[in-house]
Amino acid sequence: MSDTSRKTALNPATHTTPPAKFSHGVRKGGILQVAGQVGFLPAVPGQPPAPAGPTLREQTLQTFANVGAVLREGGASWEDVVMVRVYLTDTDHFAEFNELYDAHFADLAGPPPARTTVYVGLPAGLLVEIDALAVLD
Amino acid sequence: MSDTSRKTALNPATHTTPPAKFSHGVRKGGILQVAGQVGFLPAVPGQPPAPAGPTLREQTLQTFANVGAVLREGGASWEDVVMVRVYLTDTDHFAEFNELYDAHFADLAGPPPARTTVYVGLPAGLLVEIDALAVLD
Amino acid sequence: MSDTSRKTALNPATHTTPPAKFSHGVRKGGILQVAGQVGFLPAVPGQPPAPAGPTLREQTLQTFANVGAVLREGGASWEDVVMVRVYLTDTDHFAEFNELYDAHFADLAGPPPARTTVYVGLPAGLLVEIDALAVLD
Numbered sequence A, B, C: 001m002s003d004t005s006r007k008t009a010l011n012p013a014t015h016t017t018p019p020a021k022f023s024h025g026v027r028k029g030g031i032l033q034v035a036g037q038v039g040f041l042p043a044v045p046g047q048p049p050a051p052a053g054p055t056l057r058e059q060t061l062q063t064f065a066n067v068g069a070v071l072r073e074g075g076a077s078w079e080d081v082v083m084v085r086v087y088l089t090d091t092d093h094f095a096e097f098n099e100l101y102d103a104h105f106a107d108l109a110g111p112p113p114a115r116t117t118v119y120v121g122l123p124a125g126l127l128v129e130i131d132a133l134a135v136l137d
Helices: A056-073 A091-105 B056-073 B091-105 C056-073 C091-105
Strands: A025-028 A031-037 A081-088 A114-119 A128-135 B025-028 B031-037 B081-088 B114-119 B128-135 C025-028 C031-037 C081-088 C114-119 C128-135
Touching: A025 A056, A025 C081, A031 A056, A031 C081, A056 A091, A056 A128, A081 A091, A081 B025, A081 B031, A081 C114, A091 A114, A114 B081, A114 B128, A128 C114, B025 B056, B031 B056, B056 B091, B056 B128, B081 B091, B081 C025, B081 C031, B091 B114, B114 C081, B114 C128, C025 C056, C031 C056, C056 C091, C056 C128, C081 C091, C091 C114
Parallel strands: A031 C114, A081 A114, A114 B031, B081 B114, B114 C031, C081 C114
Antiparallel strands: A025 A031, A031 A128, A081 A128, B025 B031, B031 B128, B081 B128, C025 C031, C031 C128, C081 C128
16 A cells, blocks of 8 residues: 555556656545546557547547546546546537547446546547546545 | 535536536535536526627626636635636637636735636637636635 | 745746736645746846747746746645646647656656646747646645
8 A cells, every 4th residue: 555645656557658757647645636648558568559449439438448547546436536627639529529428427426527628639640638636535 | 514525516506507427516625626617608498508699708707607606606716716727719819818807806815826828629609618726725 | 934724826036927817826735736837038027028939949948947936936846746737739849848848857756747738729939838736745
């Protein structure tokens, strides 16, 4: 059991290495911040990061899995998340994304987190990025 | 009085229903996060959400009102806000937005929150989105 | 020594005046939020804010310095930062930015913060904006 009062990096073993010197998540005390996650599949040694597929659906499901893995690494779950930031690249994706979002949170115990969604540029081939802030007891 | 140590959803009665399974705000302990608010008028049963008007001024004033309602729902006020995130769609709106912003915060007791402003895409017809992080005693 | 349990504005003496009624940073209790910083040089009385130079490198280095000054003003350091939000304007800047980022954090004691990077619009002439969330003991 790690000392949660100290700042701790959260880097799930299956995650790809970040493209710069940052952590996939950080916990310090009761605050857990998940870095922007995209739809990269689990890391394959010797190969560059690759998204789960070209579609919004494939990437969104993988992105949720990646955020969830960071939460678990920090001893948290989706129930602890207070804010989800969603970055999409195309306003035409909003309806489909919301269907996937609702399905993901369908079984959540307790109130769903707050959310902000904006449309930005992302690296070529990526359609969605999500980060999250959790507050633990 | 709700138990503020538990995660609580903040959804003012007059707010339109979110387009997906998220809360307009969440409070857990001393952290209150307001979801991205836009210039939607109070909900009218049976009608889709509609912005206060087509102009930056109308939408900004309504957006401030909507953020404020979520803060109040969580027992907070603008004085508790430490960070405001502003999403505009056009750099030409910066000067007018800042005038409205200054007027909004003119009577604030104590130091104004921090702020980040960036230019992004928003759903058609929307010119401004704002979210906020508050820290309560 | 200020009373860190109260909301305190963090505005380093050398920083340019914000373009609206917001603080360059705010600390309340253990939470310190740095507002979006850009590559503006130290303020020169009677002159408008000016970036350190036209290049990504010049602006990024100055932006790091500006974020760092706000952290110090609040009694914090980069070691306390849990989240860095990076706003770039061009995906072609990613590799060069990451080199500068890695150099900045090379000597950091302890785990690096989480990070989200997205591509947005910024005011003319600005190539990078960074804000940061720190959690203090």
